[in-house]
Amino acid sequence: xxxxxxxxxxxxxxxxxxxxxxxxxxxxxxxxxxxxxxxxxxxxxxxxxxxxxxxxxxxxxxxxxxxxxxxxxxxxxxxxxxxxxxxxxxxxxxxxxxxxxxxxxxxxxxxxxxxxxxxxxxxxxxxxxxxxxxxxxxxxxxxxxxxxxxxxxxxxxxxxxxxxxxxxxxxxxxxxxxxxxxxxxxxxxxxxxxxxxxx
Numbered sequence: 001x002x003x004x005x006x007x008x009x010x011x012x013x014x015x016x017x018x019x020x021x022x023x024x025x026x027x028x029x030x031x032x033x034x035x036x037x038x039x040x041x042x043x044x045x046x047x048x049x050x051x052x053x054x055x056x057x058x059x060x061x062x063x064x065x066x067x068x069x070x071x072x073x074x075x076x077x078x079x080x081x082x083x084x085x086x087x088x089x090x091x092x093x094x095x096x097x098x099x100x101x102x103x104x105x106x107x108x109x110x111x112x113x114x115x116x117x118x119x120x121x122x123x124x125x126x127x128x129x130x131x132x133x134x135x136x137x138x139x140x141x142x143x144x145x146x147x148x149x150x151x152x153x154x155x156x157x158x159x160x161x162x163x164x165x166x167x168x169x170x171x172x173x174x175x176x177x178x179x180x181x182x183x184x185x186x187x188x189x190x191x192x193x194x195x196x197x198x199x
Contacts (some may be wrong), residue, residue, distance in 0.1 A: 013100055015092050017084075018073075020143040024065075025077045025164070026084055027143035028095060033072050034105060040070040040145040042163035054098060054105045061094075063087060068144070068164030069105070075143035075164040124151050126188045127158060134187075135180055146180075149197045156192030158184060 014031035035041070041052065044066055049055035055067040058076065066077035076091065078084075120128070128148050139146045144164035151158050160180070181194040 013096055015096055017088055017092070018143070019084075020075070022077070022143070024080070025075055025143055026088065028074045028076065028092065030072045030074070030095075030099075034074065035069055035071065037071055040068065040147075040163060042145070043067040051107050052105060053103060053107065054095075057094075057098065058091075061087070061091070066164075070140060070145055070164065073143065077164075121151075121153065123153060123188060123190045124148070127151060127184065127191065130184060130187045131160075134183060151191075153190070156190050158191050158194045159197050160194060162196045 012031070016029050018027040018029055020027055041055075043049040043052065043055045043059075046056060046059040049059060049067060052067075052069075055069070058064050058067050058074075063078045063082050064076055065079050066075075068075040068077075074095065078087065131146060131148055135146055139162075144162060147161040147163065149159040149161050177194070181191075184191040184194055
């Protein structure tokens with residue numbers, strides 16, 4: 001399924017929901033690519049969403065606390081004031097109506113995030129490779145994203161950004177330490193610890 005801006009507004013739009021490990025987040029799966037493969041946009045509040053009319057409109061629902069876009073899904077994080085059973089029908093209807101009305105997702109074309117840095121050290125190249133191949137697909141299945149933040153070569157400390165459903169998820173710390181950190185240490189021996197930024 002390739003990204004196609006025209007296909008974004010096809011009329012036979014299907015949306016279904018998928019739960020993830022974060023009980024306050026829900027994945028709204030779309031029957032087409034919302035944004036280009038490999039891109040993700042995380043909006044922790046309405047102010048950060050000013051370049052996205054769709055995200056801004058979703059924040060108009062008082063219980064919506066975070067909006068995250070990636071490939072063919074939108075992950076919404078809500079507060080505890082309402083249950084998912086109460087709000088899923090209105091959110092699905094709103095997203096469907098919004099996209100079928102051909103309203104913009106962004107105010108302008110978004111540029112690629114995380115461009116390839118030709119000055120990356122060998123260790124950083126290896127870390128990014130492991131993230132892309134082994135970790136990102138699993139995190140995306142849970143409605144979130146993980147991005148490389150920085151790597152301290154001397155201390156061996158890798159910092160990553162957790163976005164979408166992963167941010168504020170009770171099980172994300174466990175996943176980070178038990179899963180991601182162990183895998184990184186095995187595959188990139190210079191990594192001694194993995195820390196999440198912006199959780």
